[in-house]
Amino acid sequence: MKKALISLSVAFALTGLAGCNDSANAVSTTTTTTAANTQQAMTLSFADFSQAFIDDLWQLSPTWAMYNGKHVNDGYLEVPNQASRDKTLAFVAKHKAQLATFDQKTLTPNELIDYKLLENLVNNFEWDINTFKSWQWDPSSYNVAGGFAQIINEDFAPLDERLTSVVARLEHVPAYYQAARDNIANPTLPHTQLAIQQNQGAFSVLSDELAAKVSASGLTAEQKQLFDMRFSAAKAAITQHIEWLTALEATLQTEGARDFRIGEALYEQKFALDIQAGMTAKQLFEKAVADKNRVQAEMAKITADIWSKHIATPKPEDDKLAIRQLIDVLSANHVKRENFVDDVRQQIPELVKFVNDKKLITLDPNKxxxxxxTPEYMRGFAGASISAPGPYEKSSNTYYNVTPLDGMSDESAESYLREYNHWILQVLNIHEAIPGHYTQLVYSNESPSLVKSLFGNGAMVEGWAVYTERMMLEEGYGNFEPEMWLMYYKWNLRVIANTILDYSIQVKGMGEEEAIALMENEAFQQRAEAEGKWRRATLSQVQLTSYYSGYREIYDFREELKTEQGEAFDLKQFHETFLSYGSAPVKYIRQLMK
Structure with a gap:
């Protein structure tokens, strides 16, 4: 799952959160207001402070609020200029000062976790703007399509009301893209190319279909006229921006571009802020290397047991070669390319039935x-993902986005389908849907702490999804079929390889061919999947490690509790208690449950 599609704290801070109005003097007034902010915080309970923090954040970024189901000002499009960044830094200074007034020793365990999450959040805002500066070198962070799609596609209010917000939001699209071009300096080539692709997809949102909806709506004649004018200006602005990016791409290709690798210092800083795992990125990398060897040994055992069932020739002495050959034979069992999305859809009820029959966790049929x-403006990063509602709109749809294979060549499509074969496609659906991301995010929305629900930890979210894959097989999903376990281990090995790959590329300077070799020869991936992962690793940093980090922490914690509690251990109770704390970092959930 691509985490930018879920409303997590990491989704916020690429271009600055604040709007452009009345913010030019935001930083200059910070010093004079700090004392007042501190005095105000001293009179607040921590619960009051947390709510005030959230309310301030939604004023700062109405779009982020909207993604979480809170409709503060849907018609306002934040312009990502310097005034916006200054306003965000003023927000950081204010709330850092207020946090400092609380004695952490007097907070309850739940409040202390919320404190740590809010502290990490403002630190992340500040670090991204002042240190990481992705707003300069990542052109793909600028795209207006998502906000418009949220308003148009989500049925949270009458259509005419939502279209009124669309008309208002269109006003600042030209200024938004002008600010983007003013910001972009020394960008990377992969992020520039992704920006072109995804902004072209914006026309699938700002489309003739939208214009027809407005024309047929109950908006006034003046509103419709204003829409026509702003709609044309917005499309022209996007077109101009794509043309500018295309010219920039050509220059970067001929003259050279910034390296997409961020290096060890920035990587460790980003890892600490994003993962919150209680270990360094280097330590996690070393742990993953050891785990890779263990999983490969398990795969070798299964291969030896079932080789003659599928292949008539003698098994090679080289274990990795034998594993690869057996996986290649089994991978021919896959759906047809034209049925890919439909097959995913058909598997969901089967997973629901298994979870309910085994009483693994309570599923809410009303969510x-x-x-x-996958909508076009979201394509180009991950083949499958979840778009989940926030805690303010718990009853809204959760979307399982599956990218069809229409745009692939026959060769690429076959490689992709062999990767997501009969067995692995089921594991993917466990991960993304039942009882993985979809289930965890439903529970997260029910957490009594809005802080934990809104500002969740990506490693916990991804780790839960990975944990459920193994848990389902341990409970008998797939009838303990060795072929299913072999393919699961292959999938799990990819999770482990993600950590090795990301660290090796971003910190150690690993190149494309070496990375492809790692994925194909050590993790037994298909060429198309390996090439896609290389692309993803050039576009993100640290996020690929979240899967393995969270998984190991959750699984190890569960096994520890099983040893301690013996026959009294209840798996369903563990799952529901664990998820009741929202999307908090695993190390904090562990503290609460212990």
């Missing part, structure tokens, strides 16, 4: 899960 083709 819709909709399998859909």
């Amino acid at each position: 819709p899960l909709v399998v859909r083709e």
Whole structure:
């Protein structure tokens, strides 16, 4: 799952959160207001402070609020200029000062976790703007499509009301893209190319279909006229921006571009802020290398047991070669490319039935899960992902985005389908849907702490999804079929390899061919999957480690409790208690449950 599609704290801070109005003097007034802010915080309970923090954040970024189901000012599009960044830094200074007034020793365990999450959040805001500066070198962070799609596609209010917000939001699209071009300096080539692709996808949102909806709506004649004018200006602004990016891409290709690798110092800093795992990135990398060897040994055992069942020739002495050959034979069992999305859709009820029959966790049948083709403006990063509602709109649909294979060549499509074969496609659906991301995010929305629900930890979210894959097989999903376990281990090995790959590329300077070799020869991935992962690793940093980090912490914690509690251990109770704390870092959930 691509975490930018879930409303997590990491989704916020690429271009600055604040709007452009009345913010030019935000930083200059910080010093004079700090004392007042501190005095105000001293009179607040921590619960009051947390709510005030959230309310201030939604004023700072109405779009982020909207993604979480809180409709503060849907018609306002934040312009990512210097005034916006200054206003965000003023927000950081104010709330850092207020946090400092609380004695952490007097907070309850739940409050202390919320404290740590809010502290980490403002530190992340500040670090991204002042140190990481992705707003300069990542052109793909600028795209207006998501906010418009949220308003148009989510049925949270009458259509005319939502279209009124669309008309208002269109006003600042030209200024938004002008600010983007003013910001972009020394960008990377991969992020520039992704920006072109995804902004072209914006026309699938700002489309003739939208214009027809407005024309047929109950908006006034003046509103419709204003829409026509702003709609044309917005499309022209996007077109101009794509043309500018295309010219920039050509220059970067001929003259050279910034390296997409961020290096060890920035990587460790980002890892600490994003993962919050209680270990360094280097330590996690070393742990992953050891785990890779263990999983490969398990795969070698299974291969030896079932080789003659599938292949008539003698098994090679080289274990990795034998594993690869057996996986290649088994991978021919896959769906047809034209049925890929439909097959995913058909598997969901089967997973629901298994979870309910085994009483693994309570599923809420009133929280819709909709399998859909990935919208065009979201394509190009991950083949499958979850778009979940926030805690303010708990009853809204959760979308399981599955990218169809229409745009692939026959060769690429076959490679992709062999990767997501009969067995692995089921594991993918466990991960993304039942009882993985979809289930965890439903529970997160029910957490009594808005802080934990809104500002969740990506490693916990991804780790839960990875944990459920193994848990389901341990409970008998797939009838303990060795082929299923072999393919699961292959999938799990990819999670482990993600950590090795990301660290090796971003810190150690690993190149494309070496990375492809690691994924194909050590993790037994298909060429298309390996090439896609290389692309993803050039576009993100640290996020690929979240899967393995969270998984190991959750699984190890569960096994520890099983040893301590013996026959009294209840798996369903463990799952529901664990998820009741929202999307908090695993190390903090562990503290609460212990």
